Amino acid sequence: MDISRPRGTRDFLFAEMRNRKEVEGVLRRTFETYGYHEIKTPIFEELKLFTVKSGEEVVNQIYHFTDKGGRELALRPELTAPVARLYMNEMQKKPKPIKMYYFGSCFRYERPQAGRFRQFWQFGCELIGGRSPLAEAEVISLASESLHELGLDGFEVHIGHLGILRGILGREEIPSELQDRIMGVIDKGDVEELEALLGEVEVSGESRELLMKLIGTQGGPEVLDDVEEYLGGYSESLEALEEFRELVETLHYFGVDDYHVNLGIARGLDYYTGIVFEIYVPELGAQKQICGGGTYNLVETFGGERVESTGFAFGFDRLMNALGMDEENMRMVDVFVIPIQDSTVPEAIRITQELRAAGVSADLEVSGRKLRKALSHADNLGARFAVLTGEREIQDGKVTVKDMERNSQETLPRDEMVDKIKGRC
RNA sequence: GCCGGGGUGGGGUAGGCGGUUAUCCUUCGGGACUGUGGAUCCCGCGACUCGGGUUCAAAUCUCGGCCCCGGCCCCA
Numbered sequence: 001m002d003i004s005r006p007r008g009t010r011d012f013l014f015a016e017m018r019n020r021k022e023v024e025g026v027l028r029r030t031f032e033t034y035g036y037h038e039i040k041t042p043i044f045e046e047l048k049l050f051t052v053k054s055g056e057e058v059v060n061q062i063y064h065f066t067d068k069g070g071r072e073l074a075l076r077p078e079l080t081a082p083v084a085r086l087y088m089n090e091m092q093k094k095p096k097p098i099k100m101y102y103f104g105s106c107f108r109y110e111r112p113q114a115g116r117f118r119q120f121w122q123f124g125c126e127l128i129g130g131r132s133p134l135a136e137a138e139v140i141s142l143a144s145e146s147l148h149e150l151g152l153d154g155f156e157v158h159i160g161h162l163g164i165l166r167g168i169l170g171r172e173e174i175p176s177e178l179q180d181r182i183m184g185v186i187d188k189g190d191v192e193e194l195e196a197l198l199g200e201v202e203v204s205g206e207s208r209e210l211l212m213k214l215i216g217t218q219g220g221p222e223v224l225d226d227v228e229e230y231l232g233g234y235s236e237s238l239e240a241l242e243e244f245r246e247l248v249e250t251l252h253y254f255g256v257d258d259y260h261v262n263l264g265i266a267r268g269l270d271y272y273t274g275i276v277f278e279i280y281v282p283e284l285g286a287q288k289q290i291c292g293g294g295t296y297n298l299v300e301t302f303g304g305e306r307v308e309s310t311g312f313a314f315g316f317d318r319l320m321n322a323l324g325m326d327e328e329n330m331r332m333v334d335v336f337v338i339p340i341q342d343s344t345v346p347e348a349i350r351i352t353q354e355l356r357a358a359g360v361s362a363d364l365e366v367s368g369r370k371l372r373k374a375l376s377h378a379d380n381l382g383a384r385f386a387v388l389t390g391e392r393e394i395q396d397g398k399v400t401v402k403d404m405e406r407n408s409q410e411t412l413p414r415d416e417m418v419d420k421i422k423g424r425c
Numbered sequence: 426g427c428c429g430g431g432g433u434g435g436g437g438u439a440g441g442c443g444g445u446u447a448u449c450c451u452u453c454g455g456g457a458c459u460g461u462g463g464a465u466c467c468c469g470c471g472a473c474u475c476g477g478g479u480u481c482a483a484a485u486c487u488c489g490g491c492c493c494c495g496g497c498c499c500c501a
């Protein structure tokens with residue numbers, strides 16, 4: 001019988017786990033300095049939580065099942081919807097705005113490819129019930145600062161505003177559904193398909209030309225002047241532009257000045273309502289997008305009261321990829337204790353336990369190998385010290401401590417040993 | 426789903442135009458260096474995805490299944 005790891009999943013060994021925990025720790029600390037606190041939702045939810053949000057077609061990409069009580073459940077394919085559900089169930093009546101963050105794994109039944117896994121992790125946050133350019137700027141600042149804290153170079157923040165684009169479509173009286181479709185194509189960046197669709201939908205030449213111009217507009221905040229020129233009499237879009245300007249100004253106060261205005265960012269999701277942003281690491285090619293976010297309204301879709309949220313999520317695995325951390329030989333244990341003779345095993349056990357109680361990670365030679373082999377193993381473990389318990393030393397109330405890095409050795413009084421070692425670890 | 430590549434000792438690989446003892450590195454176990462290692466040497470454990478076919482003979486050719494990886498479609 002051959003049992004192996006399911007397709008699209010990964011095993012993480014010691015060194016990689018250590019790296020992931022480290023990144024996780026930096027993100028937690030940074031989010032918490034912005035006043036966010038962690039929430040956790042179940043790994044499986046009701047299936048309809050996801051179909052209501054994204055449509056029936058996603059069922060084919062969801063790991064779903066009927067439980068023993070006949071309920072249709074699903075392994076969560078993303079975390080935005082569970083967070084909205086949690087808010088609606090538990091926090092709807094609480095004072096606003098509410099800041100929360102989350103970290104967890106998601107599951108999708110899709111064809112794996114480079115960087116595309118069936119189990120993947122997201123680290124994200126939501127600021128619920130306080131939409132304003134100031135709030136939005138702070139969310140973007142948090143995303144940017146997190147990456148700076150991690151020491152990531154070469155990332156680009158791209159910011160768009162759906163209100164500008166929807167203001168044009170609204171003036172053409174394009175129905176909601178068609179607008180959503182158009183947004184999807186814009187997000188895809190397929191210019192030809194967009195032209196074809198706008199023609200099919202019979203958007204006026206003026207608006208069509210304007211849309212094409214806008215989605216190709218990219219650059220620093222100064223391009224907003226160009227955008228204003230393009231917009232002319234589209235009053236709804238101008239209002240959104242004003243909002244965008246306010247965001248830009250506020251970002252400056254947060255110290256965020258390195259970003260791209262990019263109206264081609266549409267996110268392709270119908271529940272987004274205003275600011276949208278994505279973060280890229282260009283050198284990663286097809287997997288360059290490590291973060292997506294913006295302002296949206298989802299709770300109403302699930303039957304709650306209308307409330308807008310601004311948030312984002314890092315693709316944790318993409319982020320790890322971008323950081324490219326080395327998996328150096330890691331120290332499995334600080335101290336390796338070796339009984340030189342069988343008679344010294346009890347003492348070796350006592351020493352090991354004392355070290356552990358003092359917060360020093362320690363392991364004991366349990367295989368009965370000779371000293372030579374045991375020392376070799378200590379090296380394999382990357383142990384900083386080896387402690388040798390021999391009959392001679394024990395008789396004298398001492399213990400031999402070998403520094404594995406310096407290849408030096410000393411004999412210490414038994415009762416001073418723990419403190420000495422602890423002080424050097 | 427379509428296209429392409431692949432599946433060889435615990436890990437990584439060579440072999441692949443058929444030849445009958447399957448290569449190399451590494452991991453692991455034992456031994457030699459006489460209570461002390463990171464080197465070296467010796468011995469050992471351990472393998473050709475499953476099924477069928479062709480053949481005196483198949484890891485090597487062929488048919489089918491299963492599995493994995495990459496590209497496309499899709500990507501909440």
